Amino acid sequence: MSSPYVESYAVDGTELVSIGEASTKIKSVLKMLGIPSDLIRRAAVVAYEAEMNLVIHGGGGEMELEVWPECIKISAVDTGPGIPDIGKAMTEGFSTAPEKIREMGFGAGMGLPNIKRNSDGFELLSEVGKGTTLRSEILLQKT
Numbered sequence: 001m002s003s004p005y006v007e008s009y010a011v012d013g014t015e016l017v018s019i020g021e022a023s024t025k026i027k028s029v030l031k032m033l034g035i036p037s038d039l040i041r042r043a044a045v046v047a048y049e050a051e052m053n054l055v056i057h058g059g060g061g062e063m064e065l066e067v068w069p070e071c072i073k074i075s076a077v078d079t080g081p082g083i084p085d086i087g088k089a090m091t092e093g094f095s096t097a098p099e100k101i102r103e104m105g106f107g108a109g110m111g112l113p114n115i116k117r118n119s120d121g122f123e124l125l126s127e128v129g130k131g132t133t134l135r136s137e138i139l140l141q142k143t
């Protein structure tokens with residue numbers, strides 16, 4: 001069995017200057033590896049929305065990209081406030097983003113539903129006061 005291509009990215013929760021950096025890097029790595037463009041597009045949505053949530057809600061954290069022959073795995077882990085009700089958070093239009101963030105164009109409550117829609121495998125684990133872990137998988141070879 002071959003080993004995956006792995007990269008991790010620290011996502012700063014305070015420095016808005018570097019916002020979008022991790023997802024931009026993930027996109028270019030996938031291009032470099034020759035992943036089909038429709039799958040790159042899906043992975044880019046997952047990475048971007050996951051990164052925004054890390055910054056806006058999670059206080060920053062870490063993202064990881066794994067590229068296997070059969071799938072792409074993207075994870076985002078933070079030790080922020082956590083999500084009290086995962087079902088609510090997954091509902092289209094639900095957002096706790098503050099006014100200031102909404103003025104910047106975020107907070108439509110569409111990030112998590114969009115991540116799920118673009119993933120073949122999706123997992124969201126969270127504990128209030130401890131943090132949140134999101135895992136997404138996109139299949140490269142449909143079996």
Ligand SMILES: Nc1ncnc2c1ncn2[C@@H]1O[C@H](COP(=O)(O)OP(=O)(O)OP(=O)(O)O)[C@@H](O)[C@H]1O
Binds near residue numbers: 057110
């Ligand atoms: N990493 C996280 N830590 C804590 N809460 C989170 C995290 N990610 C999501 N949430 C909660 O889930 C809600 C829904 O997330 P989602 O990404 O769908 O929408 P949003 O970030 O509020 O808006 P949008 O993504 O459309 O800009 C958030 O408003 C927030 O309450």
Ligand SMILES: [Mg+2]
Binds near residue numbers: 052
């Ligand atoms: Mg979001």
